[in-house]
Amino acid sequence: MAIGSKRSRERRRRNAQFAARAAKWVTVLAIFLGLGFWSYRTGLDLARAEVTGLEERIETQGNEIRDLHSRNAQLEGELRQSRADNAALQARYRRDVPAGDAAALFSLAQQRIAAGIPRERVEQVLRDAAPVRRCEARGTSRRFAIVYGTRIPENSGIELAEGLVRVVVSTANQTDEINRTANVVVTVAGQDPQTFTGLPQRQVVVLGNAELALSVTSEIRGFATAALTNCGS
Incomplete structure (x- = not known):
């Protein structure tokens, strides 16, 4: 009877030790699983934050590029208008300011008027001129x-x-x-x-x-x- 009780106690002791070891490993495993899950969530949050930042940067740069394209188109329009205005100004200058033979004739007329010849006389001479x-x-x-x-x-x-x-x-x-x-x-x-x-x-x-x-x-x-x-x- 005493021998059976001793064996029973020994079996319970071994079972208790096994349960303690199992609980220990389960606890360790749970800790590692918790650390892994925490690391995963932390990495996921960091990745999401980085992706969000990159998306915001891409959107900002896209807006800047669109603004630059718009500004470039505006500058090209202003350049075309400036060229057109310059061409019109040069055409007006050529039309209003004599050059070549016309400039020489204009200078001669100015000299005659400065010498005391009435302007009307100079105009009459020019009107009467013929081949x-x-x-x-x-x-x-x-x-x-x-x-x-x-x-x-x-x-x-x-x-x-x-x-x-x-x-x-x-x-x-x-x-x-x-x-x-x-x-x-x-x-x-x-x-x-x-x-x-x-x-x-x-x-x-x-x-x-x-x-x-x-x-x-x-x-x-x-x-x-x-x-x-x-x-x-």
């Missing part, structure tokens, strides 16, 4: 005395075309080489005098819209001859 026609019909031919010396009298030379053209021939000394040393001064009304050297001379004189041929020769000692064509009848 120049060459007149080659036989015209006036007159002989006049050559001036010797450096002093040129006011009444020297000869006038042609009713006083619109004046020709003076002079030389410093009386010489037989007049054809080489002669100074020929041609003055046309409204124009600056022109000086030529030597004889004979063949020049073109413009009076209004007519282009006349002027020739100056010397065939008699001490005299010169000036001939000017006309436009005929």
Whole structure:
């Protein structure tokens, strides 16, 4: 009877030890499972937070890119408008500001007005201007005395075309080489005098819209001859 009780106690003791060990391992396993679950949840939360942050950054950058595209389109529109305005301004400048021959003509008109010629007179001359026609019909031919010396009298030379053209021939000394040393001064009304050297001379004189041929020769000692064509009848 005592032996059976001892065995029963031993069995209960072993069962208790097994239960304690099992409880210990279950507790350890539960702890590890809890730690693993906590780590999983923590990692999941961190991943979700990181994903949320990335999504917010992507959305922010997307908004910035859209804003940049919008601003770029606006700047391109402003650039096109600026180019169009600049082209219109250049066209207006070319239209309003004379250049080339027109600029030279405008400058000449300003000079004449500054010299005291009424603006109305300058405008009238421009309105009356027409294509120049060459007149080659036989015209006036007159002989006049050559001036010797450096002093040129006011009444020297000869006038042609009713006083619109004046020709003076002079030389410093009386010489037989007049054809080489002669100074020929041609003055046309409204124009600056022109000086030529030597004889004979063949020049073109413009009076209004007519282009006349002027020739100056010397065939008699001490005299010169000036001939000017006309436009005929």
